Amino acid sequence: MNKKALYFIMIFAVMMTLGKGISYAVTAEENYKFYCVQCHGPAGKGDGINVTKDMAVTPRNHASTADMSKLSDADITNAITDGGPANSKSPLMPPFGKTLTADEIKDMVSHLRKLCKCTAK
């Protein structure tokens, strides 16, 4: 491999590393506060500002040990990634699979387990 090619590969690798570092530096708490609290509420109790009397279903109470322990980590991952219909639930839970990365969704599942103080069934 000639020197020029090696030089370009090194620059590309540095750019990719920097880009990844910047875009992934968001915690699950920050993502929750930005994307989830409008429906699930600031403490995850399912009482966000979008919840009006006309809303067809009540958002999941993430602070409920009883409700959340019924769900496996895969159930939660699927609901976040592909929305409520992935678990035969309401489309009022939208899909975040193109908004959050797989790592961010994994971190979010852990964050929800902290909110409910529970583990998978």
Add this chain to the structure above:
Amino acid sequence: MVKRVSCSRVVVVSLLTSAIIGFGAESSRADAAKGEGVFEAKKCGGLCHITQGPATEKTFADQLKKKGPELWYAGNKLKKEWMEKWLQNPAVIRSLEYNSLEKKNPGNHPKLGKDEAGAVTDYLMTLTSKDVETGVINPKSSLQGKIAFEKRQACQGCHQVEKTGKVVGGMVAPSLVKAGERLQGDWVYAYLKKPKVFKPVKRMPIYEGYLSDVDMKNIAALVASF
């Protein structure tokens, strides 16, 4: 002889038309320049309304420090007639203050007089994006559009809509009640298709891959028909 008269008429009419169109275009450019002056004098730019594209927001903090929606593609997004009226009598579009999940929108957007509103509208209509293809979406309320909007996804979870004469829906996003008076369908489609071009950091999820191209077109046509 008859032919010559017709030709002369055609020439005269063409010249008059060109003069009128030319004058109109010149006048519109002058109003746009005046409008930009009003926009700057009233400090509408900065963190209130970004008029320079493309979007540069990268983090939540970048988005959250903005005090109002970006306008660098206003000429594609908004309708001219609506904008001119709204600037004179700004009604609340979003129930909550911009970027807030708690504070009610105080509805205190500055009002402009008729002449200023017209000039600012002419200026804002010059702000366009190459990423909006025009002439693609025609307003249409279809069953397919309603299914995509309400059932496949549930846009009413965040956006207020009018249903059987009653306003229902979430509070966090801009209301879509009578959105057809405000929004251009072509922009709604472009936004669904390429959201990061317009709003790289936003609360609304990205639907690419979850809604088909046809669904997005039907939703855009539906919203434009509201």
